[in-house]
Amino acid sequence: MLKSIYFYEIKHWLKQPSTYLFVSIMFLFGLGAMALTADITGDYSNIEKGSRRFANAPFSIASLLFDFNLFIQFIVPIFIAGSLYRDYSSKMFMILYSYPIKKRDYLFGKFLSSVSICFIIVLFLFLGMFLGSVLPWVNQAMITSNSIAAYIRPLFLIAVPNIAITAMLVYAAVIASRSIYAGFITALLVLLLRRILVFMLSGPDNQTLVALFDLFAQAPVFMAARYWTPEQMNMLNIPISNMIIYNRLIWLGFSSLIFTRAYQKFAFTQSILSGNIFRKTLRRKNYQSAIPKSKTQDVTDISFSFSFITQVRAAWRMSVFEFRNILLSRTFLALLVGSLIFMYLLLAQANPQYTTRIYPLTQVMLMVPSLFFSFIIGLITFLYAGILIHKDRTTDIHQLVDVTPISNPVLLGSKFLALIKIQAVLLSVIMVVGVLVQSIRGYYHFEIDLYLFDLYAVSLIGLVIWAMLGFFVQTLLPNQYVGFFLLILFSIGIGGLESIGIKPDIFKFNAAPILEYSDLNGYGNQLRSYFAHKLYWLLLGGILLILTFLFWVRGFAQNFPERVVTALKRSSKPVMAGSSALLLAFLSMGFMLYHSAYPGTEDISEKELRAHTSGVIKKFGNLRNIIQPRLSGVNINMNIFPEERNYTSNGTLVFVNKSEQAIDTLIIAYPANTNSEYLLGVNFEVLVSDSLLNLDILKLQDPLLPKDSLFLEFSTNDIPGTFFLSNSKVIENGTFMLAELFTVGMPDNENTHTLPSNPKASENSYVGKNVDPFDFEAVVSTSKDQIALAPGELAAQWQENGRNYFRYKSSRKIRNGIVFNSGVFEVKREHVNGVDLEIYHHPTHTFNLERMMEAMKATLAFSEKTYTPYQFKQMRIIEFPKTYGNFAQSFANTIPYSEFAGFISKEDTFSKNRFDQVFRLVAHEMAHQWWGHQVVPSNALGSRIITEGLAEYTSIEILGEKYGEEAKQLYLELISDRLQRSIARTPNKSTPLVFARPDQDILNYQKAALTYYAFQKIIGKDNFHHGLQNFIEKYRLRSSPYPTSLDLVNELRNVTPDSFQHIISDFFESDTTSVNKILVKQKKF
């Protein structure tokens, strides 16, 4: 019997067009993904051989499979739930259940057959991948020979168990509820569950747990391959590791349990399993009068109205009715409860960063869930768009509804409103849980207005636009499950447009600039552009809704040509006029948005620019290394206008001829992206004025003699933005911008970092050509409510024309890099050892001020003791909004510091897996005042192991002094893990530290710090610090020649006992990877 049910079902599915649709989609997915992966890597000649990962390598195949998990997840309920639900919806079950079929045969027959179909569909995904790898025109360099195991293992280790797990859970849900939607909601809840588990367990120490509980088995696979080299990734099969086996067993066991429970409860009855307790049982009367109450006349006086206003009110009432029905359905309740739990766990944890917790500010509550949850609400929108549109048909009430005199737009509108109400309810989950979490964590500064605006003004619009698309697609397609799937496909496909070269938002449905909220400057400059884009999409959505109206099914289903005829009939003049107006508005809005985002038709392509540049270089090649005067003084007036988002500046640059010869040719480069002019105090003749490269080549009438100075007066103003787009660095509150200065000499346009052994290397520092540390003075003005900052001591402060003015003057020369900040700040100050320590912060961001202050004091104490005295009289940390990013950076006596890099993080002094990250980061940045500002290294390779490496090392030592060995150890483990992962990814022969390129962050930070640390352990802390002290004293606060990594190693060599001399080259100069040695050492720490 099981067999015949099984084959009957298989035959049924094979008769469905949708089966073939999914088979072909999956096949094309596989084919396309494989071909694209091989080709997208494109210019493969650039990829070093060692790091090339073949598109059809076992690990690549597994990765592709993980990418398609989401689709598989929603194909499963279509078949699994569909197989059972078919019998309920066709009422066939009334007949079927009376047949002498065994429950086992019935349930397993259906289950196994639909799982088989899912299996076949996934099989075609793999077939597609295989075929994609053997297509003749696919980039053969990215393809290796196919091995069976590379396909079989992911299929049977990952895909098939995943299908089985979801299938069992979905099946159980459908058995229990007899609703196909319960199947989809279950699939969705499984997604949420996985996300919760992975999220809650994530953390450096929980990798094993995540690997066990990731029910898609992605984590255990990635864990096994964590330290694989690209070569291993190309060669090794997905291991059948214990972790993967246990993972599969756990989840298969869990879902079997649920499945068994539902199986046991299943009975061939005519009513639903459970939940009947709430239902009122019908009172059966023994006798009902056969004669109705007589109706001689119409008792009630009623009136009918079809006016516009009553129709609108009717639409609202009907939407209330629809909404109420959905709200009270068990599937939706399950969804709501699931979302609440998910959101609670997500927000209660709220640690987007690795080891950091964040205070439950409202902006954090809104930021954390935004991406994933709005994706989930999007899925729900697609699902309920189908449910609402097909509901009258699935419940078979449509004949009653369709003969009523309600107009189609009202019917459509009421359902659309109901869908938006569903979205609003789901969005409110974020607010409810957010406020709950805030209260639980004792944070009572609820910004309800921010919640409301972010959820119902910002987020809801996007969802409404998705709803419009959902309605259109679900109306057009007769099969709502196919519609649901295609909508998911479409929404995800949009994300992939960028990878095939489509960048502008106006070509990506429902795309808009990403909004970043900050407590300092709110949504900032993006809000206007965001709403403009959303309006643009709403216009398209309006057109889609009109199309939905035209194709709305009233009465009995028609075939497509008939529907087109109906649609044409419905295209009355007002409808045509309305849609033409919408279309016109949509197109002109798109045109406008495109031009505000990509202004200037005179923009030349990158290729042309490159050709031009090389032409100029060829022509003036001899000018590249021409001797130029060097910048040695800056005096600047900077006027910041936060409201206008604009600045103006002017001032004087002093250039000194520090060479032995007279200079008669001057190359002056304009600051990029500004409106700038200059005046020279001498007579000159313009040889070349190149507007593309933004530089002038001048011939001085009287050559600049050695030691003579040249004064350049400049004015540099911001380029005004367009209505929708402003590229100004100035923002409403919390501006953080670097001064754009004129420079002299031919700009280096590629990375021309020389070896440190090259004597030329020491001519220029790593922060600019022909620039030496300079005298600095500035007057900064800003609006009257803000404080403006620049490096140096505050010499004067006054008000003028309703604006605040500040004069800063540095007592010492400063290294290049002039930073300006402006904002409404509160200041925390301390005075320690003659140094003013100040923190400029947003008034409510007071959580970590104490830690920051402690870190500054500790760094000051440690570095003055270990290295040299601090060179300035003040040290400032200045908060900036996350609009600029999530980092901190060190300038002369100034550390601009992102609100998200520590101002609102919740730090534990030291507990399991957590340490004071803010303390460490401040220490690192402040250590740069020594490593980077006292010692300014050369522009050669390896220089950043001096700045970043030693700053990192210093911060580790200070962390240890403050919080003890354990905290230090934890941080060391963290960075060595990062180092190991990175080495595994790029094992191509390791660069010696002394030659590390500036962009090799892992070498400059993690590897350098670990190496110093290991080296220090070997030669002794005192020796090591003594060497550093010698180094810094030798090169402190000087101009060219600038020190290189080799100079540092020399100083270290001098303090290394003879017995350890050999390890110096091992650690710093060897190109064999010394990581293992370092790591071995580290284990012994």
Added chain:
Amino acid sequence: MSNLIVKELSKTYQNGVKALNNLSLEIGTGMFGLLGPNGAGKSTLMRTIATLQQPDSGCISFQEIDVLTHPMELRKILGYLPQEFGVYPKVSAEKLLDYFATLKGIASAKQRAAISQEVLELTNLYDDRRKSVSDYSGGMKQRFGIAQLLLNRPKLIIVDEPTAGLDPAERKRFLNVLREVGTQNTVLFSTHIVDDVHELCNDMAIVNHGQVLKKSTPEQAINELEGKIWATKTSPDELGSYKNKTLVLSSNFSSDNSLIIRVYSNTKPDRHFSAESPTLEDVYFCVLQSKEHTGQSYA
């Protein structure tokens, strides 16, 4: 006076089935019965009149309303009960009626409540108004179907095989409700249960193959057969020979296992037959059979 005029209506489905074949019909006030076997085109005709479906050709008008071009005007005064219908799960009769009243254009909440109560009482569902319609028994659900169609005080009521599947008591109750609402309006009532028409209708038509085979009042149709219906006892073996000789309308086994056949004949076919008084069922079979056998109507 004719209220509903159907003229030369034709409809051919995609699968080639000719559901309506140049069908014309005029219907006045009162109960009009539409008789015909399964697949005769009754449902297609009713759906087409109820604006749920478009014919390939022909026209329909109801009291000055051109139904095909102005469906909304008809919907305002139309009450329709399809052969089968479902309802939203877990929605009480009261709530559902309120929803339908909104759909039918009653703007005032008070009036919606009043009319709902009126139709609930009329259909004897008032005591069960708070229960989910999806939990109703078959008869109750059919009565709910009548209740919802009455909400807009329809002038044209179309009910498609409403008594199928009802137990005798429920059927009686249902027909009584229908009779009650049918006196002043035009009620088009399709069925294949001949007795329904006999009990209710003042006018009727018999349709098959998308055509009207006969239209008259039930009494007149019966009267026409007066003296032409004959019955006899026979055996199954002889049935064939009778079928060749006469127009056999029906054959039923009696309780003693003998076969009683009724035939149509202008004269007494042979001595074994005795005269019978005609019934509406005779009319029905007579119309269908004569068409099939001789290709022409008996009348």
